[in-house]
Amino acid sequence: MIDVLGLTKSFGKKQVLKGANLRVEKGESMVVIGGSGSGKSVLIKHIIGLLKPDGGKVLVEGRDVTGLDEKGLYEVRRKFGMLFQGAALFDSMNVWENVSFVLLRERRMNRADARAIAIEKLKMVGLAGVEDLMPSELSGGMKKRVGLARAIAYEPEILLYDEPTTGLDPIMADAINDLIIEMKRRLSVTSITITHDMHSAYKIADRISMLYLGEIIETGTPKQIKNTENPIVRQFINGSAVGPIKVIDW
Amino acid sequence: MVRFIELLGAYIIKFTEELGRVLLLLGNTTRLIFIPPFEAKSIFKQMIEVGIKSLPVVLITAVFTGMVLALQSYTGFKRFGAESMVASVVALSMTRELGPVLTGLIVAGRAGAAMAAELGTMRVTEQIDALETLAANPVKYLIVPRFIAGMIMLPALAVVTDIVGILGGYSVTVGLFGTSSTTYWKRTWDYLKMDDIYYGILKACFFGGCIAMISCYRGFYSEGGAEGVGKATTSAVVLSSMTILISDYFLSAWLFK
Numbered sequence: 001m002i003d004v005l006g007l008t009k010s011f012g013k014k015q016v017l018k019g020a021n022l023r024v025e026k027g028e029s030m031v032v033i034g035g036s037g038s039g040k041s042v043l044i045k046h047i048i049g050l051l052k053p054d055g056g057k058v059l060v061e062g063r064d065v066t067g068l069d070e071k072g073l074y075e076v077r078r079k080f081g082m083l084f085q086g087a088a089l090f091d092s093m094n095v096w097e098n099v100s101f102v103l104l105r106e107r108r109m110n111r112a113d114a115r116a117i118a119i120e121k122l123k124m125v126g127l128a129g130v131e132d133l134m135p136s137e138l139s140g141g142m143k144k145r146v147g148l149a150r151a152i153a154y155e156p157e158i159l160l161y162d163e164p165t166t167g168l169d170p171i172m173a174d175a176i177n178d179l180i181i182e183m184k185r186r187l188s189v190t191s192i193t194i195t196h197d198m199h200s201a202y203k204i205a206d207r208i209s210m211l212y213l214g215e216i217i218e219t220g221t222p223k224q225i226k227n228t229e230n231p232i233v234r235q236f237i238n239g240s241a242v243g244p245i246k247v248i249d250w
Numbered sequence: 251m252v253r254f255i256e257l258l259g260a261y262i263i264k265f266t267e268e269l270g271r272v273l274l275l276l277g278n279t280t281r282l283i284f285i286p287p288f289e290a291k292s293i294f295k296q297m298i299e300v301g302i303k304s305l306p307v308v309l310i311t312a313v314f315t316g317m318v319l320a321l322q323s324y325t326g327f328k329r330f331g332a333e334s335m336v337a338s339v340v341a342l343s344m345t346r347e348l349g350p351v352l353t354g355l356i357v358a359g360r361a362g363a364a365m366a367a368e369l370g371t372m373r374v375t376e377q378i379d380a381l382e383t384l385a386a387n388p389v390k391y392l393i394v395p396r397f398i399a400g401m402i403m404l405p406a407l408a409v410v411t412d413i414v415g416i417l418g419g420y421s422v423t424v425g426l427f428g429t430s431s432t433t434y435w436k437r438t439w440d441y442l443k444m445d446d447i448y449y450g451i452l453k454a455c456f457f458g459g460c461i462a463m464i465s466c467y468r469g470f471y472s473e474g475g476a477e478g479v480g481k482a483t484t485s486a487v488v489l490s491s492m493t494i495l496i497s498d499y500f501l502s503a504w505l506f507k
Contacts, residue, residue: 045379048383049382050382051382074385077383077385080383081383082380082383083377084379085376088375088379101386
């Protein structure tokens with residue numbers, strides 16, 4: 001479904017991606033783990049075409065998205081829904097207008113129908129009675145759920161989650177994990193999640209890949225990752241400051 | 251010396267780079283104006299933001315500028331017996347120069363700052379990325395309405411400034427110095443040509459486009475959190491104001507031959 005082939009990207013003198021390879025099968029939940037600054041966000045932004053790579057390809061159903069013109073890019077993006085780290089709700093609109101943004105703007109749906117669909121999608125993410133609130137009136141967890149409702153409103157085939165549990169309390173984080181599993185089950189979507197929350201990764205992943213210094217260094221099922229021999233991966237999943245990954249340069 | 255040339259070179263490269271990016275954004279914006287869907291609702295909203303909400307400040311500035319212009323030129327011209335020319339001076343200064351430039355500076359400070367801050371916040375909170383993922387072109391959705399609003403509302407405000415400024419001059423000349431009302435209006439129209447008004451409006455239109463473009467550019471490409479948004483806002487106002495004042499000279503030299 002999605003093939004990332006030898007992706008490279010530099011910002012100024014800093015090379016963030018150094019030939020990353022990743023393959024995601026249809027219907028699979030792929031979780032990319034990695035430390036802060038390992039290039040996870042940069043990787044996911046390439047998949048949806050928000051960034052252009054210096055080299056390499058991103059194939060979505062066999063079609064290279066890196067060389068597409070604006071029209072082609074927007075066409076491919078229809079297949080994607082993305083949940084941003086801070087939810088990225090439009091703060092000039094209320095909750096239901098956020099959720100049905102695409103329906104209102106692009107599909108020219110009338111407001112009553114769009115609102116009804118928004119309420120239904122909000123129910124799917126476990127929210128009721130918030131449709132007329134403004135984003136600024138919501139808590140962090142609620143914002144993420146509204147962000148998820150917006151991402152699924154136009155029924156995409158692929159969902160991208162950027163640090164879905166970061167900044168939430170453990171209970172809310174687990175609720176989001178359950179939602180991610182629920183979305184996969186009910187909508188049979190393919191998903192890519194980037195996170196450094198191992199609890200979340202084990203729970204939602206079919207397979208886990210670790211990004212380190214701009215490359216994918218290991219891929220496997222949660223079980224394989226737990227039993228890995230790779231010292232770098234071991235250090236990361238055990239959350240130890242001591243090991244081959246240097247946290248502080250002495 | 252070498253260090254100086256290095257710095258100068260770096261500055262020139264940075265300037266050229268930024269100018270190129272602004273022009274690219276301008277090209278993209280102009281192209282997108284003519285491609286549907288047309289964001290009538292957003293354009294209307296921005297016209298209110300830029301135009302209607304700037305009106306109180308513009309009115310106060312205009313009336314007092316007209317008044318002080320009349321006051322100063324009356325007392326000054328009295329020294330060589332040219333008091334009768336006050337009305338003409340007010341009319342010409344307002345329409346050719348002060349109408350467009352003062353409105354431009356006010357709108358740069360009010361609406362330009364708001365544009366940069368709003369787009370900057372949207373950038374750092376990933377709302378602009380979100381627009382992209384929802385397949386809405388952010389340039390079309392955010393910049394085009396602001397650009398159109400600037401180009402339409404600034405000339406409209408400039409005309410208001412012209413009229414209110416002349417009325418301000420009238421109140422001082424007629425009310426304070428006792429010139430007859432008929433003389434004031436006659437003097438106003440005696441030397442005022444339609445071209446003065448048209449070219450003033452044209453300048454205002456140009457300033458409106460510049461303010462919207464520069465402010466949107468600064469906000470759209472801001473980075474680095476709250477501090478970045480603050481910087482973007484400041485530089486939007488400073489750059490817009492500088493552009494207005496500098497381009498005003500050249501536009502005037504070219505238009506009013």
